[in-house]
Amino acid sequence: MARMLSTTSLAVALIALACVPDPAAESGNDDVADSDSESDTGTPEERGAALYDKYCAFCHGDVGQGYTADNANALSNQEFLRIASDDFLATSIRYGRPGTSMSAWGEDKAGPLSDQDIDDIVTFIRTWQELPSAGPEVDAYEIDETASILRGETYYGVYGCEDCHGIQGVGGTFMTLENPWFLTTVSDGYLRESIVRGRPGTPMPSYQSGADTDLSDLQVDDIIKLIRSWEREPNTDPLPPFEPDVSDAVINPDGPDPDFVPVDGRFIGADLVKSALDMGAKMILLDARPHADYVDGHLEGAVSIPFFDLPKVIDELPQDVWIINYCGCPHAVSGQSFDALAEAGFTNIAVLDEGYYYWVEQGYPIVEGE
Incomplete structure (x- = not known):
């Protein structure tokens, strides 16, 4: 399948965020909001717009x-909004996509968003929808019982799915x-619609029978069955509320200062950081992602300070120690952390240029858990 620039191939289009209708809106009372919501003023759309701007826009666009x-x-994307159910969308926000740069934002995973906040964000996202929703028949779709994983592997390769x-x-x-x-939250019908109809306006083509790049109904079901074969249980264990602790944030406190010269006054390569650590250099590795990402895996010795929690502890951080900010985006979240430190007068700061997943790919040390 062709590579996308916007909501690409079968899954770029597949896994976006969205939201569950706001209970206050359904009751006709726009001013109702849970007490634990980050904002309790304005309509659900207004609250959702503010939260989206703070937690979503830096990756998904304003x-x-x-x-x-x-x-x-x-x-x-209208085709995405047409077929994505509210439950699917809300779950995407709440639990994210562990192991990717899509973080878990819900309180269940120590994130900053209450259920009401999530409802409000998706109420706001739904304001972009212009096409009628596809309806329950999409999620009720069942693939052909003769569908084959083996054939699906062939089509998945031949039609370029694995390229994306x-x-x-x-x-x-x-x-x-x-x-x-x-895979736990998406339906077979959603997968089918995404393959058959594609994402108009993006490089993700339609694979509808009779199109230029066509697949028969059974071939589509073969690919869906292959994708389903990768399904496994997600980690549903909740995380307790998190507050950052920087009392032991400095790595190698008795070591020398690293000789860092950030590119464009901002970026340091992961290989340089690793070399400095190997030489026992003193520094702080600041994981700016939501805490669930840190628990899923982080640079050895890093301290968890989500970008939205940084103001709580910024005065406790030393200004004479190099602070390397990182995230998985690889700059969107760590860039916000860097900017906050710079505004507070810190000068020995940088962003890990390639981000967390490059570090993992190089086989550099990481740790899972708290």
Whole structure:
């Protein structure tokens, strides 16, 4: 399948965020909001717009156009909004896509967003929808019982799916199809619509029978069955509320200062950081992602300070120690952390240029858990 610039191939279009209708809106009372919501003023759309701007726009774009950072999908794509159910969309926000740059934002995973916040964000996202929703018949679709994983592997390769999504749905340029939270929440009908209809306005073509690049109904079902074969249980264990602790943030406190010269006054390569650590250099590795990402995996010795929590502890951080900010985007979140430190007067700061996933690919030390 052709590579997308916006909501690409079968899954770039597949896994975007969205939202569940706001209970206050359904009751006709726009001013109702849960007490634990980050904002309790304005209509659901207004609250959702503010939250979207703070937590989503830096990757998905200010109007959902996508690809502002790290190939984040286009949330305002009409074909996506037409077929994505509210449950699917809300779950995408709440639990994210562990192992990717799509973070878990819900309180269940120590994130900053309450259920009301999530409802409000998706109420806002739904304001972009112009086409009628596809309806329950999409999610009720069942693939042909004769569908074959073996044939699906052939079509997945021949029609270019692996070029965008990687062999066995992981490691491609665009979204990971084998992600457990994605496969747990997405329906076969959603997958089918995404393949058959594509994403108009993006390089993701239609594979509808009779089109220039066509697949028969059974061939589409073969690919869906292959994708389903990658399904596994997601981690549903909740995380307790998180507050950053920087009391032991400095790595190698008695070591020498690293000889860093950030590119453009901002970026340091991962290889240089690794070399400095190997030489025992003193520094702080600041993981700016939401805490669930840190628990899923982080640079050895890093401290978890989500970008939205940085103001709580910024006065406790030393200004005479190099602070390397990193995220998975690879710059969207760590860039915000860098800017906040710079505004507070810090000068020995940089952004890990290639981000967390490059570090992992190089086999550099990471740690899972708290």
